[in-house]
Amino acid sequence: MMKTIKKTIVVYMGIVLLGLCIPTSAQKDVLAVAGCSLIDGTGIPPLEDAVILIQGGKFLAVGKKGEVRIPEGARVIDAQGKTVVPGLIDAHFHMCYPNNREKPFILNEPIASFRAAYHLHKHLMGGITTILDAGAYRNVSVMAKQAFSEGLLLGSRPMIVAERINATGGHGVSRFPMAYEADGPDEFRKAVRLQIKKGADVIKILPPYTKEELAAAIEEAHMLNKTVAAHSGYLRNYDYIRWAVELDADVIMHAYDLTDDIILNMGKKGIYGVPTMTIMMKLHATRGKPIPEDKPHEYEIIFQKMKAAGIKMAVGTDAIYEFMNENPDLYFEEVERFVKNGYTPNEAIVAATRIGAEVLAVSDRLGTIEKGKIADLLVIDGDPLDDIRNLRKVSVIIQGSKVIKGHKSFLLKKSAGAIEDLLH
Numbered sequence: 291m292m293k294t295i296k297k298t299i300v301v302y303m304g305i306v307l308l309g310l311c312i313p314t315s316a317q318k319d320v321l322a323v324a325g326c327s328l329i330d331g332t333g334i335p336p337l338e339d340a341v342i343l344i345q346g347g348k349f350l351a352v353g354k355k356g357e358v359r360i361p362e363g364a365r366v367i368d369a370q371g372k373t374v375v376p377g378l379i380d381a382h383f384h385m386c387y388p389n390n391r392e393k394p395f396i397l398n399e400p401i402a403s404f405r406a407a408y409h410l411h412k413h414l415m416g417g418i419t420t421i422l423d424a425g426a427y428r429n430v431s432v433m434a435k436q437a438f439s440e441g442l443l444l445g446s447r448p449m450i451v452a453e454r455i456n457a458t459g460g461h462g463v464s465r466f467p468m469a470y471e472a473d474g475p476d477e478f479r480k481a482v483r484l485q486i487k488k489g490a491d492v493i494k495i496l497p498p499y500t501k502e503e504l505a506a507a508i509e510e511a512h513m514l515n516k517t518v519a520a521h522s523g524y525l526r527n528y529d530y531i532r533w534a535v536e537l538d539a540d541v542i543m544h545a546y547d548l549t550d551d552i553i554l555n556m557g558k559k560g561i562y563g564v565p566t567m568t569i570m571m572k573l574h575a576t577r578g579k580p581i582p583e584d585k586p587h588e589y590e591i592i593f594q595k596m597k598a599a600g601i602k603m604a605v606g607t608d609a610i611y612e613f614m615n616e617n618p619d620l621y622f623e624e625v626e627r628f629v630k631n632g633y634t635p636n637e638a639i640v641a642a643t644r645i646g647a648e649v650l651a652v653s654d655r656l657g658t659i660e661k662g663k664i665a666d667l668l669v670i671d672g673d674p675l676d677d678i679r680n681l682r683k684v685s686v687i688i689q690g691s692k693v694i695k696g697h698k699s700f701l702l703k704k705s706a707g708a709i710e711d712l713l714h
């Protein structure tokens with residue numbers, strides 16, 4: 291009797307397991323992107339005639355046509371002759387800035403929220419599916435993240451530093467209050483805890499600070515499993531960023547004022563860089579330092595040294611004021627500048643995807659087109675490996691469970707999970 295029951299259980303379990311393995315005949319909740327040349331963001335050469343299956347906001351299968359079977363009933367985007375790349379990541383963005391500095395400057399939470407919604411939407415429509423907001427006004431970026439997870443915000447997925455942390459009167463509050471002010475190691479430590487409590491994904495420290503304040507902030511953030519980004523360039527005092535590298539900050543934002551020894555130390559320690567060359571060059575041009583046409587700019591030379599030192603670099607725009615009007619083009623200019631200064635097109639795509647995800651500490655879930663990862667994907671009309679400028683020709687945008695642009699826009703069913711996985 292027992293034997294029969296056991297046998298029945300084994301047979302039943304077998305049926306259940308088989309049921310899990312064999313796709314049902316009609317899978318209308320599966321989206322297939324088929325026939326493309328796939329650049330998956332890992333840096334390997336492209337896979338021709340690829341098929342990518344998406345279900346529930348994640349990649350269900352990725353491979354060559356024939357190896358990956360498109361389930362009956364799946365919706366199919368025919369991407370023959372086109373290229374597919376992961377959704378792009380902007381590792382330095384500011385959602386709250388006005389796009390004008392001429393008019394009287396209004397800054398309050400309602401207007402900052404409208405600005406955030408507008409700029410995040412515009413960036414998404416260029417193919418930038420995730421951003422790191424590197425400093426916002428009060429709680430606006432925290433609420434943008436909330437709005438996104440509730441499905442209220444059609445825009446780049448916001449990952450955030452919440453409020454930047456600096457000493458009283460520091461860089462983030464010198465023009466208007468867009469940073470948290472703290473003084474002394476204990477207050478820096480508490481400021482880190484506060485940002486994480488609010489929902490910060492990354493902690494960002496701005497000068498000025500003492501070495502002790504910075505050490506407390508980095509130690510606290512690391513204990514709470516968060517990465518620390520430090521801003522280089524302030525008062526032309528090299529020590530701020532030298533300390534940040536010495537004390538094991540995870541990311542250095544901008545390529546201002548990085549001396550050769552700092553660059554070498556960054557490379558040795560595996561500290562990431564987000565050079566934001568293009569915006570720095572443009573901002574300095576407005577202050578009487580024109581961009582040279584016949585030779586590399588000083589920031590491009592720093593970038594080249596960073597590359598030579600083996601520093602992994604992500605793409606960040608950092609547009610503020612009137613330069614926000616240049617988004618998302620500014621993003622592509624920066625990618626092209628990576629290529630102009632020594633990256634291969636495939637390396638630049640990796641910088642714009644996988645390395646961005648590494649800087650945001652979410653590369654286990656995002657940034658490459660691999661089974662199980664969040665399904666952020668772009669179809670490009672043309673081959674960006676032939677000419678990196680082709681990356682601008684985005685014809686389809688998929689962000690997790692949403693088809694944002696191209697084909698027929700539709701919301702895939704059974705979408706819960708992808709967004710929540712990333713944000714909580």
Ligand SMILES: [Zn+2]
Pocket residue numbers: 382384424425608
């Ligand atoms: Zn910035």
